[in-house]
Amino acid sequence: MRKSLRLLFFCGIFLYLYVPIAILIINAFNLNRYGLRWDGFTLKWFTAMAANPGLMEATRHSLTIAICAASAATAIGCLAAIGFTRYRFVGRRILQGTLMTLMMAPDIILAISLLVLFVGIGIALGFWSLLLSHITFCLPFTVMTVTARLQGFDRFLLDAARDLGASEGQLLRRVVLPLLRPALLSSWLLSFTLSLDDVIVSSFVTGPSYDVLPLKIFSMVKVGVKPEVNALATLMVALSLVLVVISQLLVKERDKNGKNK
Amino acid sequence: MTGKRRLHQQISAHNPGKIAVSDSVLSIRGLSKAFGGLKVLTDISLEVSQGEFITLLGPSGCGKTTLLRLVAGFEKPDRGSVYLDGVDISSLPPEKRQVNTVFQSYALFPHMTVAANVAFGLELKGFRGRELNDRVNQALDQVRMRELADRYPGRLSGGQQQRVAIARAVVNTPRVLLLDEPLSALDARLRRDMQIELKRLQRELGIAFILVTHDQDEALSMSDRVVVMQDSRIAQIGTPREVYEDPANLYVARFIGDINLFPGTVIGRNGKNELQVQIFDRRVLARSDKALQPGQLVQLLLRPEDLRLTEDAAEKVPFFWGSIMERSYRGSTLDTTIHLDAGPVVRACEFFDEDDPDFDYRVGERVKVSWVQGWEVVLPDEDPTH
Structure with missing residues (x-):
């Protein structure tokens, strides 16, 4: 009795989480345009998607922004985390606090303030305003991830490296960065995802010249869900699945190498 | 019984703890360091000679680890200098000093194999290929x-990590090897094995070792000289026998080994090396060449193994009456706690010998506590409330 209840609960949760995605994927292959019933298997929505220049352009834009923002946020976040952990300087706590605030603040607030800022200093709304905004909201997450990893280290590792003759550059290249690799990767993946599916901030800070995917989809579904969108969403689910598997494999590899107790 | 002989007459002749400067590898002169107004090191001076095994001994917070970090270059002194082979290295960063450290936590690089950890320092110095391999091996x-x-490293036991940490440091052929409580994380048996191992390694390498520890057994058994530290200062520098048998002050006496203290007053001096001291109701003769004045409060120090329990002390031998509180058999020795009639509780430790009638005492039995004359140490009483 108890066992079957537990199984039921377990299944319920999984259904709740994955049924919507499953329906979306099924409809991507459904001949029926409105997904009301199963009319047979087709790949025509994928071809329709590829033939839609606006959608493809928005996808390209989104991936470009996501890759650039994730890379920049990871690089800046890594250096910031090293600075926060290694040095004690005036304003360190305030700086850390403001990063936290940035993470907690509602996106809409961030979006409006960024818009006001860009208009105020005369940055045209488009690629650059979008990239800067995405770096901004990804940064707290990368700093947090890298800081957590840094704090897990034996703090004498850096001393040991210097003791053995490492200069600052060698210390970073041969000890700190290799040890941070898993954290850097997860920061990058996290930022990539955050950037890719952001709607609120992007809708404020981009202009008509630079349409991104979430906004494009949003405008397309205003008049009913188009099956091309289902096809595109299916591809994105597949992509995120691949990313998750990669990151899990990386974590496993790190454990195999044996973290210091 | 112990075959030891008191050293302190011999010692004073050759000026303990001083080494000729010529064979000195490391020279620490007048080092002081404070962290946020708190003095951690005060005017520390120490000469370490080639191939010497030095232990910095003291309780936690006495500054011994800070001293090590100053020598390694992780901290900068407020005052004073550190010389390596006669060159002032006080302002050099750690990577430019020919000194290596074995850290308490070992600090092995978790993302490198054992061999890569050991090769790390040599690679940075430009070693490649065969020579690198040979040296690492x-x-x-x-x-x-x-x-x-x-x-x-994550797959190694504590003892194995310790060995790798030592190999990683010595492979760079440092002039001085610094070891920060390297054995404290190991269990007792492994610790004893590693003590012997370290000693062997040090002899083979001929490198000067400076080891920080709070374990007095470790300090006595491994070192050529022990530096006893007390509240940011050096309390005494000497060979293990010197610090154990002729402690410079009560702090050192209490910190190293067990000690029995008999409070007394100086009555007068008989010649150069003998004092008359009033202890409780008795007047005893004690060897001492220290400048102690009649009337001065002193403590007579006797180690547990110096005390004898007997019923028939000879006339000339000093003794005190007491009753036995506790006896514990420890295999090779028999430890006894005695409550003296005059007040203090003392501990005696005798080698076990089943034929000796003295070993038949029961708890509560009355005994005479005596000692071999000349084995006592007289120190001025630092705390007059005793």
């Missing part, structure tokens, strides 16, 4: 870790 052989060269 030689160092791993010295600590008997060659078979585990391809393991990652």
